[in-house]
Amino acid sequence: MTSWTEELTRARLHVVSGKGGTGKTTVAAALALALATGGRRVLLVEVEGRQGIAQLFDRAPLPYSEERIASAPGGGEVHALAVDAEAALLEYLAMFYNLGFAGRTLRKMGAIEFATTLAPGLRDVLLTGKVKECVNRTGPDGRHLYDAVVLDAPPTGRVVKFLDVTKAMADLAKVGPIKGQSEGVVRLLHSGDTAVHLVALLEEMPVRETLDAVAELDGADLRPGAVLVNRVQPTRLPARSLPVAAEGRLDESRVRAGLKTAGLDLDEFTLEGLVDETVEHAIRVRSQQDAAELLGQSDLPTLELPDLTDGVDVAALYELAEVLVAAGVR
Amino acid sequence: MNRLDFDPLLDDLETRVLVCCGSGGVGKTTTAAALALRAAERGRRVVVLTIDPARRLAQSLGLRELDNHPREVVVDGFEPKGELFAMMLDMRRTFDDMVLTHAGRDRADQILSNPFYQTISSSFSGTQEYMAMEKLGQLVAQDEWDLIIVDTPPSRSALDFLDAPQRLSTVLDGRFIRMLSAPARASGRGLLKIVGTGFSLFTRAVSTIVGGQLLQDASTFVQAFDSMFGGFRERAQRTYELLRSPGTGFVVVAAAEPDALREASYFVERLSAEKMPLCGLVANRTHPVLAADLPAAKALAAADDLDRSGDAPLAAAVLRLHADRVAVADREKRLLARFTRAHPGVPLVGVPALPADVHDLDGLREIGRRLAGE
Numbered sequence: 001m002t003s004w005t006e007e008l009t010r011a012r013l014h015v016v017s018g019k020g021g022t023g024k025t026t027v028a029a030a031l032a033l034a035l036a037t038g039g040r041r042v043l044l045v046e047v048e049g050r051q052g053i054a055q056l057f058d059r060a061p062l063p064y065s066e067e068r069i070a071s072a073p074g075g076g077e078v079h080a081l082a083v084d085a086e087a088a089l090l091e092y093l094a095m096f097y098n099l100g101f102a103g104r105t106l107r108k109m110g111a112i113e114f115a116t117t118l119a120p121g122l123r124d125v126l127l128t129g130k131v132k133e134c135v136n137r138t139g140p141d142g143r144h145l146y147d148a149v150v151l152d153a154p155p156t157g158r159v160v161k162f163l164d165v166t167k168a169m170a171d172l173a174k175v176g177p178i179k180g181q182s183e184g185v186v187r188l189l190h191s192g193d194t195a196v197h198l199v200a201l202l203e204e205m206p207v208r209e210t211l212d213a214v215a216e217l218d219g220a221d222l223r224p225g226a227v228l229v230n231r232v233q234p235t236r237l238p239a240r241s242l243p244v245a246a247e248g249r250l251d252e253s254r255v256r257a258g259l260k261t262a263g264l265d266l267d268e269f270t271l272e273g274l275v276d277e278t279v280e281h282a283i284r285v286r287s288q289q290d291a292a293e294l295l296g297q298s299d300l301p302t303l304e305l306p307d308l309t310d311g312v313d314v315a316a317l318y319e320l321a322e323v324l325v326a327a328g329v330r
Numbered sequence: 331m332n333r334l335d336f337d338p339l340l341d342d343l344e345t346r347v348l349v350c351c352g353s354g355g356v357g358k359t360t361t362a363a364a365l366a367l368r369a370a371e372r373g374r375r376v377v378v379l380t381i382d383p384a385r386r387l388a389q390s391l392g393l394r395e396l397d398n399h400p401r402e403v404v405v406d407g408f409e410p411k412g413e414l415f416a417m418m419l420d421m422r423r424t425f426d427d428m429v430l431t432h433a434g435r436d437r438a439d440q441i442l443s444n445p446f447y448q449t450i451s452s453s454f455s456g457t458q459e460y461m462a463m464e465k466l467g468q469l470v471a472q473d474e475w476d477l478i479i480v481d482t483p484p485s486r487s488a489l490d491f492l493d494a495p496q497r498l499s500t501v502l503d504g505r506f507i508r509m510l511s512a513p514a515r516a517s518g519r520g521l522l523k524i525v526g527t528g529f530s531l532f533t534r535a536v537s538t539i540v541g542g543q544l545l546q547d548a549s550t551f552v553q554a555f556d557s558m559f560g561g562f563r564e565r566a567q568r569t570y571e572l573l574r575s576p577g578t579g580f581v582v583v584a585a586a587e588p589d590a591l592r593e594a595s596y597f598v599e600r601l602s603a604e605k606m607p608l609c610g611l612v613a614n615r616t617h618p619v620l621a622a623d624l625p626a627a628k629a630l631a632a633a634d635d636l637d638r639s640g641d642a643p644l645a646a647a648v649l650r651l652h653a654d655r656v657a658v659a660d661r662e663k664r665l666l667a668r669f670t671r672a673h674p675g676v677p678l679v680g681v682p683a684l685p686a687d688v689h690d691l692d693g694l695r696e697i698g699r700r701l702a703g704e
Contacts, residue, residue: 021355021585055592155354204687205384236651238643251644258645262632266624273621274648280620281651283685309657311588311665 002301004328008225011195013135013188014150016228017159018199019209023230025052026312026320027199027305028152029078031228033321034329036076040147043134044069044080047127048154053080057314066134070314072321079146081134088126124162125169125182132185135193156198156213160220163189163196195225200295202229202288207295214298227300229292231307235285237278245282250275303327332670334610334677336702339579340369343476346577347466348609351482353593356585357614359383360688360697361681362481363391363416365581367691368698369477370403370414377415377475381462381483386689391416398423400469408691415475421461425451428464428565432558440554446547458483460566467569492600579609586613586662586680591669598673610677612701613666618682619652619659626656679703 014035016028025046032044043066046053051061057069062082070078137145154162165185188194196217200210210227217224237245244250252275259266266274295302305323308316339345350362359380366378377400383393392403393416400415408414429447430438441447451457462483469478572578580601584594594611601608633649636642662680670678681700688694 019355020353021590052589055589234654236647236654238647241644241647254642255645255648258636258642259632259649261639261642262635262645262649264624264628264632264649266621270621270623273619274624274652276620277652277655278648280685281655287686309654309661311661 004226005301008195008301009330011193011225012148013194014148014225015153015163015194015196016150016199017153017156017196017213019206020155022199022201022206024155024199025056025152027228027230028150029053029056030317030320030324031329032078032150033070033072033317034324035148035150036072036078037074037321037325038330039075041076042078043146043149044078045083045131045134045149046152047083049084051082052152053082083127083130085123085126088130121169125165128163128165128185129181132188135188156209159213160216160222163222164220165189190221194223196222197225197228199228199230201231202291204291207291210295211298214300224300227295227298227302229302229304232304233284233288233307237282242282242285245278246286248279250278332675332677334679336365339609340365340372340374344577345477345579347470348479348579348581349482350480350581350583351597352583353590356583356590358583359481360387361583361612361614362479363387364694364697364701366414366479367694368702370410370412373411374477375413375475376477376479377417377469378479379417379419379465379469380481381419381458383418388418390690390694393418405691419462419465421458422451424461424465425457437554441551444547444551446544446551463569464565467565467572470572574606579607581609581612583612583614586616586665588665591665595669595672598676608676610679613678613680615683616662616680617655617658619656621652624652626653629653
């Protein structure tokens with residue numbers, strides 16, 4: 001495990017991606033809380049229409065507006081926004097074409113949904129456009145309204161396409177308001193203000209997908225940030241027992257003797273169960289270690305988050321945020 | 331709890347199609363492959379259609395290339411009573427083939443070279459789901475297998491699988507493309523009158539945003555596609571009907587995690603609303619306690635004793651990891667009980683996690699045993 005870098009501290013847009021099922025949304029929320037710790041104001045954004053943030057913070061679905069959803073230690077606050085492409089398109093139409101009322105009618109007809117499916121890139125351009133607007137927005141004092149924006153982005157398989165606005169725009173109009181604004185998005189996403197973090201698990205497939213994503217990000221000239229390793233299980237076994245146990249050759253008599261010392265006189269069946277549990281644990285830990293070694297190839301700062309046996313609730317998010325703060329996130 | 335019993339299901343010759351669905355990352359592909367292997371070993375002639383399998387899983391089935399046709403799984407020492415075929419879906423090729431089947435040669439060329447078709451066939455979010463269904467339809471029509479097991483695309487939400495074909499149909503149906511491209515083509519006055527000035531403004535705005543060229547391509551595409559659209563929709567409709575037929579069953583796969591189970595719940599409700607037959611829920615990768623007679627609290631207290639004396643570090647570690655395991659198992663049981671309370675009629679089977687990744691037939695066979703509750 002390494003720690004957060006100076007460079008990452010300077011980023012204002014933190015994009016969080018990862019293989020499906022790795023806990024991307026949970027990690028994005030914990031990161032937002034960690035960044036807000038010490039009195040900063042952070043916006044957590046989701047773009048996939050899943051209302052994952054609302055579920056995580058155990059509250060009603062988020063409307064298309066920025067709501068304060070949590071306080072962070074030291075007076076910080078986390079706001080949340082669920083961006084939806086249709087609403088973003090309507091926002092543009094209203095802004096540039098004075099299409100407020102008609103826009104709503106068209107939405108009912110399904111025309112907006114249609115326009116955003118017609119050009120698959122359009123949806124992404126609209127979503128990233130809204131994110132850029134949030135990152136750059138300033139308050140009355142001329143300072144940025146949000147100190148940082150955390151984006152719960154699409155999974156690794158789709159994230160580069162999602163962020164590669166230049167490519168999406170190649171298919172779209174060469175002039176007009178969206179074109180102008182997308183140039184600003186491109187500048188932001190490829191600048192030092194943006195870091196793309198990848199959530200991984202210490203299993204072979206998620207690690208391979210993470211490495212592929214790093215290469216793909218590099219290829220698209222996007223900046224990989226940190227690898228956030230989620231659900232790391234504790235290693236219980238003494239280091240010298242681990243390889244032996246993983247081979248299934250656990251010294252049963254020693255375990256039995258140890259248990260006796262502790263006053264546990266277990267029947268054969270229970271003892272066998274304990275041995276099997278231990279062997280499984282050892283195999284898992286060993287494959288975690290192999291995966292961690294493979295992950296080392298990425299050469300990125302790598303932060304580990306513990307597996308929470310009780311599951312993830314709001315309190316657990318604060319616990320994970322603390323781990324991130326301890327690893328230098330700010 | 332109502333138990334999902336796979337062996338009778340796999341042995342029943344009336345079972346012709348099994349669809350494995352669930353949200354991303356829950357082990358759908360592995361489950362599909364393990365069920366197919368087990369069915370073949372129990373005597374069925376099976377084909378498994380996988381979507382984007384992990385490389386090593388594909389290799390274990392002898393799938394080295396994406397050639398869009400089922401190949402018999404031939405592996406040393408694998409001699410099933412029945413037969414096992416496997417394939418990976420090539421969505422672009424399936425779409426191309428469909429166009430070639432339904433449109434005349436000239437028309438087909440026109441469609442295949444249209445830039446809008448290329449966008450739709452490679453990056454539209456519903457295409458993979460649609461093509462998986464199309465391929466399933468083809469496999470059924472070929473009538474060479476007595477059991478077809480289908481994996482579904484790795485979508486975020488399990489429901490995408492049912493909705494995507496409809497979404498794609500709506501786009502290809504072309505009502506809006508025609509409307510949008512009408513002013514560009516001719517006067518289009520009639521249309522404007524019908525939908526009002528809002529639409530004309532919208533058309534202008536959209537064409538400014540997406541570009542006139544794209545609208546033009548879309549419009550050309552739809553005109554060329556029109557001739558085959560009837561056949562296209564009919565096909566989709568037939569596949570949908572197939573999913574409702576008695577020989578079909580849905581297997582919902584979920585991890586014992588809140589998100590995956592929530593998706594599974596939506597899916598179960600949706601299947602029932604659509605009158606599609608549900609076999610049950612696979613609660614994948616559970617961690618049942620293997621030394622059930624030793625309570626966690628007792629184990630922890632004993633571990634504390636041992637740590638204090640420092641005598642038996644190995645035994646202390648064994649006790650602590652047992653307590654971890656009890657906590658995980660309790661949580662999984664709680665989550666599954668919640669699911670069962672909400673859906674009491676849905677049969678369920680827990681599949682204990684293997685400690686390491688599966689990358690050969692032996693691993694798949696072991697998962698098959700666990701799926702069958704052995």
